[in-house]
Amino acid sequence: MKFNITNLARKNVKELVPYQSARKIGGQGNIWLNANESPISNQFILQENYFHRYPECQPKSLILRYANHVKISPDRILVTRGADEGIELLMRAFCEPRVDSIIYCPPTYDMYAVNANILGINVCNIPMLKNWQLDVQSIKKKSLGVKLIYICSPNNPTGNIINNKDIHLILNIFSNSSLVVVDEAYIEFCINNSLVSWLQSYPNLVILRTLSKAFALAGLRCGFLLADAEIIRILSTVIAPYPLPTPVSDIAYQALSKKNINIMENRVLELNSNKIWLINKLKALKCVLKVFKSDSNYILVRFLNSEKVFRLLWKKGIIVRNQNHKIYLNECIRISIGAFNECVELINILKLFT
Numbered sequence: 001m002k003f004n005i006t007n008l009a010r011k012n013v014k015e016l017v018p019y020q021s022a023r024k025i026g027g028q029g030n031i032w033l034n035a036n037e038s039p040i041s042n043q044f045i046l047q048e049n050y051f052h053r054y055p056e057c058q059p060k061s062l063i064l065r066y067a068n069h070v071k072i073s074p075d076r077i078l079v080t081r082g083a084d085e086g087i088e089l090l091m092r093a094f095c096e097p098r099v100d101s102i103i104y105c106p107p108t109y110d111m112y113a114v115n116a117n118i119l120g121i122n123v124c125n126i127p128m129l130k131n132w133q134l135d136v137q138s139i140k141k142k143s144l145g146v147k148l149i150y151i152c153s154p155n156n157p158t159g160n161i162i163n164n165k166d167i168h169l170i171l172n173i174f175s176n177s178s179l180v181v182v183d184e185a186y187i188e189f190c191i192n193n194s195l196v197s198w199l200q201s202y203p204n205l206v207i208l209r210t211l212s213k214a215f216a217l218a219g220l221r222c223g224f225l226l227a228d229a230e231i232i233r234i235l236s237t238v239i240a241p242y243p244l245p246t247p248v249s250d251i252a253y254q255a256l257s258k259k260n261i262n263i264m265e266n267r268v269l270e271l272n273s274n275k276i277w278l279i280n281k282l283k284a285l286k287c288v289l290k291v292f293k294s295d296s297n298y299i300l301v302r303f304l305n306s307e308k309v310f311r312l313l314w315k316k317g318i319i320v321r322n323q324n325h326k327i328y329l330n331e332c333i334r335i336s337i338g339a340f341n342e343c344v345e346l347i348n349i350l351k352l353f354t
């Protein structure tokens with residue numbers, strides 16, 4: 001009998017479908033509004049030019065700069081290979097496969113459930129309420145075996161902030177049993193909503209941050225996990241010995257200089273103003289049913305016929321992200337805020353449609 005390699009794979013791995021992105025499918029775009037990347041970038045030059053030594057596991061100077069940026073103590077920070085690595089590390093450190101669960105509140109960022117499925121950790125699905133806030137009553141009922149509760153705020157793909165009072169409630173209900181992970185990947189676009197100041201009062205709060213979005217460094221793969229020092233200690237027993245390549249921490253360190261943080265903040269202002277322009281133009285189009293409020297660098301839009309809109313834009317080289325398949329998101333497309341000329345081009349093409 002012929003040797004079948006597929007059978008070697010773990011049972012749950014055989015059932016996995018890889019994370020889909022337009023880049024993987026091979027979209028031929030010239031305007032990429034699908035992955036919430038920054039349309040604008042500044043240029044970096046490596047300061048370090050020799051790479052024969054292994055890097056520091058947790059580069060001290062980089063951590064100090066981030067600590068200074070978020071105003072917390074450096075022993076509460078772990079640097080990771082993007083926020084995505086933080087999402088996974090927490091599961092590897094805190095969840096017993098097939099025994100423990102995470103709470104997942106769709107529609108939200110897929111990677112929480114994707115990672116749990118890869119690791120064989122149970123996913124407890126508790127959809128958001130119709131107003132896209134947490135269903136605290138249902139979350140409250142699930143305490144057995146729940147180790148991690150993932151909350152994305154502003155939520156991807158809906159764009160809204162999650163109510164503080166609900167997060168308060170959940171932190172208190174689960175204060176002795178679970179970590180509450182607040183994913184602040186987009187928080188720089190509405191920085192006053194950050195929960196970083198809560199870290200002092202809640203030892204079970206974990207906050208995820210990234211340089212991929214407002215800092216315009218998606219290609220760098222660098223993120224930060226902020227939490228109680230004991231959580232950081234536990235995670236550092238699980239993280240790879242050399243998770244950050246030397247060029248990554250070199251550039252991340254530069255990106256956190258006073259000057260570059262200022263550039264980031266101006267970029268946020270510019271994108272937020274493009275967002276307001278785009279929302280107003282979209283609302284005037286006949287093919288648009290609803291434009292949802294957004295505190296982030298993307299907007300969720302419900303169209304009369306999202307499939308047709310998606311295909312027209314794709315044909316014209318504008319790549320956006322279809323959300324049609326997700327709970328409550330029928331006929332919805334998520335559009336990242338691009339540079340101003342990209343927003344104009346998007347509207348011009350959508351006008352052809354109406």
Ligand SMILES: *Cc1c(COP(=O)(O)O)cnc(C)c1O
Pocket residue numbers: 036081082083084085109152156183185209210211212218221222223
């Ligand atoms: C983009 C994104 C991430 C991933 O960030 P990386 O640092 O690029 O891994 C995490 N969470 C949410 C909600 C995101 O949208």
